[in-house]
Amino acid sequence: AYHALVDLPAPSNISVWWNFGSLLGLCLATQILTGLFLAMHYTSDISTAFSSVAHICRDVNYGWLIRNMHANGASFFFICLYMHIARGLYYGSYLYKETWNIGVVLFLLVMMTAFVGYVLPWGQMSFWGATVITNLLSAVPYVGDVLVQWIWGGFSVDNATLTRFFAFHFLFPFVIAGATILHMLFLHETGSNNPTGLNSDANKITFHPYFSYKDLLGFVVMLLALTSLVLFTPGLWGDPENFTPANPLVTPPHIQPEWYFLFAYAILRSIPNKLGGVLALLFSILILMIVPILHTSKQRGLTFRPITQLLLWTLVADMLILTWIGGMPVEHPFIIIGQIASALYFALLLVFMPMTGWLENKAL
Amino acid sequence: MLSIAARSGALSPYMQAQVKALLPAVVNTGDVLKKSARPASLNGPLGARLTHTDIKIPDFSDYRRAEVMDPKKSSQDSGEARKAFSYLVTGSTAVVGVYTAKTVVTQFISSMSASADVLALSQIEIKLSDIPEGKNMTFKWRGKPLFVRHRTEKEITAEQSVDLSELRDPQHDKDRVSNPTWVIVIGVCTHLGCVPIANAGDYGGYYCPCHGSHYDASGRIRKGPAPLNLEVPYYEFPDENTVVVG
Numbered sequence: 001a002y003h004a005l006v007d008l009p010a011p012s013n014i015s016v017w018w019n020f021g022s023l024l025g026l027c028l029a030t031q032i033l034t035g036l037f038l039a040m041h042y043t044s045d046i047s048t049a050f051s052s053v054a055h056i057c058r059d060v061n062y063g064w065l066i067r068n069m070h071a072n073g074a075s076f077f078f079i080c081l082y083m084h085i086a087r088g089l090y091y092g093s094y095l096y097k098e099t100w101n102i103g104v105v106l107f108l109l110v111m112m113t114a115f116v117g118y119v120l121p122w123g124q125m126s127f128w129g130a131t132v133i134t135n136l137l138s139a140v141p142y143v144g145d146v147l148v149q150w151i152w153g154g155f156s157v158d159n160a161t162l163t164r165f166f167a168f169h170f171l172f173p174f175v176i177a178g179a180t181i182l183h184m185l186f187l188h189e190t191g192s193n194n195p196t197g198l199n200s201d202a203n204k205i206t207f208h209p210y211f212s213y214k215d216l217l218g219f220v221v222m223l224l225a226l227t228s229l230v231l232f233t234p235g236l237w238g239d240p241e242n243f244t245p246a247n248p249l250v251t252p253p254h255i256q257p258e259w260y261f262l263f264a265y266a267i268l269r270s271i272p273n274k275l276g277g278v279l280a281l282l283f284s285i286l287i288l289m290i291v292p293i294l295h296t297s298k299q300r301g302l303t304f305r306p307i308t309q310l311l312l313w314t315l316v317a318d319m320l321i322l323t324w325i326g327g328m329p330v331e332h333p334f335i336i337i338g339q340i341a342s343a344l345y346f347a348l349l350l351v352f353m354p355m356t357g358w359l360e361n362k363a364l
Numbered sequence: 365m366l367s368i369a370a371r372s373g374a375l376s377p378y379m380q381a382q383v384k385a386l387l388p389a390v391v392n393t394g395d396v397l398k399k400s401a402r403p404a405s406l407n408g409p410l411g412a413r414l415t416h417t418d419i420k421i422p423d424f425s426d427y428r429r430a431e432v433m434d435p436k437k438s439s440q441d442s443g444e445a446r447k448a449f450s451y452l453v454t455g456s457t458a459v460v461g462v463y464t465a466k467t468v469v470t471q472f473i474s475s476m477s478a479s480a481d482v483l484a485l486s487q488i489e490i491k492l493s494d495i496p497e498g499k500n501m502t503f504k505w506r507g508k509p510l511f512v513r514h515r516t517e518k519e520i521t522a523e524q525s526v527d528l529s530e531l532r533d534p535q536h537d538k539d540r541v542s543n544p545t546w547v548i549v550i551g552v553c554t555h556l557g558c559v560p561i562a563n564a565g566d567y568g569g570y571y572c573p574c575h576g577s578h579y580d581a582s583g584r585i586r587k588g589p590a591p592l593n594l595e596v597p598y599y600e601f602p603d604e605n606t607v608v609v610g
Contacts, residue, residue, distance in 0.1 A: 037475050059479035062471040 004188060009204035010211050011194035017091070018192065019218035020084035025180065026219050027077040030226075032173050034070040042120065044166035046159045049122035050245045068234040069226065074114050075237050076226050078260035081107060085288070090312055092300035093193040094292045098186040104288045106179050111261070111285075113172040116165040118258060119157075123242030128255045130157045130165070136268075139275040156248065197300030254329060262326030263319050269330060270342040280342065287349055294350065297357035298364060307356040315348045487610040492546065500562035500570075502551060505609060509551035509559050510597070511570070512607070515581060519568065520544045523582040530586075533593045537582045540596050548609060549583040549594035560594075570594070 041060050043052040056063035085107070087093065094100040119130045134151055138144040153160030194200045229236065237259055241252045257265055267284045271277040302309045318341050325338040425433065431442035478486070488505045490512055495501045500513040515523075520537075524544070528534040541547055551559050551570075558574035565571030565578035567586045572579075577588030584593040599609040 033472070037472055040476060041479070055479070055481065059481040061474040061477055061479060063475055063479070065471060066475055 004184070005212070006206065006208040008188070008207035009191060010207050011192055011200035012203045012205045012210075013194050013196065013200070014192055014211075015195055016218070017083070017087040017195075019215060020080045020087060022215040023080045023218055023222050024077070024084060026222065027073060027080055028173065028176060028180065030073050031070060031077065032177075034066050034073060035170075035173070037066050038070055039170060042166075044120065044163045046122060046162055046246070049120065049162060053121045065230065068230045071238065072226060072229050072234065074117065075229075075258070075260065076222065077110060078114070080222075081110060082260075086316070089291065089315075090302050090309075091193055091195060092197055092295065092297075092302070094288075095295065095300060096187065096190050096193070097292050099183055099190070100292060101289055102179060102183045102186060104285070106176060106183060107288070108285060109172055109176050109179060113169060113176065114258070114260070116172075117169045119162065119165045120169060121242060122162060122246045124244045124246055124250075124252050125239045125241040125255070127157060127246035127248065128251055129257055130161065132255055133257075134161075136274075136278050136281070139278040141275070158248075193300070195301065195303055197303060256327050259323065259327075262324075263322035264326075266322040266326035266338045267342045267345065269326075270335075270338045284345065287346070291349065294354045295357065296354045296361070298361050305357070305360045307360055308353055311348055311353050311356055315345070315353075318344050318348065487608055489606060489608050492605050492607060502562070505550075505597075510609060511547070511549050511551040511562060511583070511594070513547040513549075513562070513581065515545055515547055519581040522568070523580060523584075526580070526582075526584075532585050532591065535582075535584060535593055540582050540584070540593070542599075543601060546607065547581065547583055548599050548607065549596055551594070553577055553590055554585065554592040554594065555588070555590040 038056060041052060041056045041063065043049060053067065056067050058064075060066075085103070088100065088103070115129075115133065119126045134148060134157065137148045137151060140147055149155060151161070152158065153164060191200075191204075239256070239258075256262065264281055264284055268277045268281040271280050297305060297308070299305055302312060321337070321341045322345065325334055325341060328334040328338075429442075429446060431437075431446060432439045486506060488503055488510065490501075490503060492512075492514070495512060495514045497514050498516050498519075500511055503510045503512065523537040526537070528536060537544070540549075551562075553560050553572040553574065555572065555575055555577050558572050560570035560572040560577070560579060562570055565587075567578050567580035569581040569583060569586075570579040571577070572588065572590065575589050577590035578586050579590075579594055580586050582593075583596070585591070597609055599607050601607050
């Protein structure tokens with residue numbers, strides 16, 4: 001541990017974009033801590049789940065604070081995740097293939113944890129979001145329907161579903177913690193990348209005190225942001241529908257997931273075919289595993305590659321558009337915009353960015 | 365030049381050794397590093413010089429403290445003041461940090477304490493006129509049975525005249541009641557926690573069927589394995605007809 005945290009040689013020039021790894025660790029610790037205390041008061045039976053959350057907020061000492069930290073902490077988890085992945089894409093960190101692929105697994109695990117976690121308050125959006133997304137599994141050929149009913153533990157999202165989702169939500173963070181250790185194990189085989197993308201062995205500094213203090217500053221900034229959000233506008237990123245207890249007989253007019261899933265939701269809805277949409281949804285995340293194979297440039301990162309930089313920022317803008325579209329109803333003009341944005345997402349990663357990498361090589 | 369650095373990789377220790385060896389020979393003018401007498405070598409006598417003697421040291425004036433800007437003044441004069449400021453900032457941060465940590469820990473720990481709904485049920489108000497003389501009524505209070513007994517004059521006299529030396533847990537009746545007419549005790553046997561039966565046993569009080577403990581009409585243990593008298597909770601009579609327990 002000393003070798004990993006104190007003496008660890010780190011590049012001297014890693015910027016704030018390198019803070020998000022440790023911030024993700026902090027997010028995980030925060031979620032586990034707040035989640036543990038919530039679990040002391042939450043009940044996962046459909047007759048008492050919703051009121052147990054109300055009980056936590058109203059009756060349990062500081063329950064309102066712990067609940068809101070947990071709910072908004074999940075949002076910060078995804079903010080840090082997206083920044084961390086963006087850093088990986090921009091600076092070519094994905095060339096550390098084992099670290100990168102475990103990272104994709106971590107991303108999937110966190111998404112699954114957040115998904116089952118959102119069901120637990122058993123509000124309208126909890127129920128219907130669970131119904132919509134679990135129904136996607138019926139798109140699997142031949143075994144689809146059997147699979148869905150197996151996940152549900154019945155013929156619809158009901159008590160059996162909620163109780164097992166609580167069990168999963170409790171379990172997965174510890175799997176994430178284990179995978180995080182593996183992630184760092186592989187990272188420490190190579191050491192961190194740096195903004196130049198060049199070998200930094202000639203200029204390494206010790207983790208402590210430089211990056212221990214830099215990470216601590218990052219923690220303070222993130223906790224300040226999280227605490228401000230929790231204390232001033234705790235419901236800002238939530239859906240008002242979730243203040244209504246789940247009703248299997250009444251579907252809300254606008255079902256949508258939390259903001260961090262909206263881009264994927266937009267991609268899912270952009271394809272008019274059920275199985276096609278599910279495959280596009282899956283591939284929109286799994287494409288990350290192909291990115292290292294599509295690396296064509298002689299340079300590792302985008303620091304000295306202006307054309308590909310432009311494309312990456314286009315990708316960022318495209319994801320913001322997809323996020324916006326995911327929250328809109330399925331009507332004109334949102335349908336066509338969503339389809340173009342979805343196509344652009346895949347085209348940028350699979351075609352344009354590899355192409356500009358090849359072009360920039362010619363300019364060297 | 366960049367390509368040489370990029371390819372230096374495995375040779376970097378050797379490069380560093382060269383640079384380090386040169387350091388004593390270098391004079392820092394604050395502007396440009398002067399060249400040293402000994403040339404550096406990458407691959408022997410024909411190697412390229414790797415010490416970048418054309419590097420300008422940046423101007424850090426924006427970050428330096430005012431007291432040390434003048435190169436002609438000794439920095440030792442302002443040393444104490446500068447250290448004091450640094451220690452003050454560090455100390456204050458530490459104090460705030462400790463307070464924050466204490467607050468967060470306290471909040472988490474107190475979330476495990478009794479919640480508002482539990483505290484709301486922590487008191488019970490009983491209308492005494494509902495309990496006839498000579499009878500015991502049982503209420504649920506804080507999850508446990510609460511015995512409220514309306515004693516007769518005969519019972520009161522009998523319990524007040526009991527010799528304390530006979531008692532395993534000596535307590536006079538007047539120390540267990542504020543109004544002798546009403547005995548209020550928690551209906552949990554002090555042996556192993558069973559609920560005694562009212563108006564039963566050899567002493568006109570309560571009898572625990574689990575292991576045969578007998579309590580009198582004051583709730584005191586008289587016979588059997590229980591070590592202590594039945595517990596008397598805190599209660600008040602806001603008026604003649606009402607008692608509030610808890």
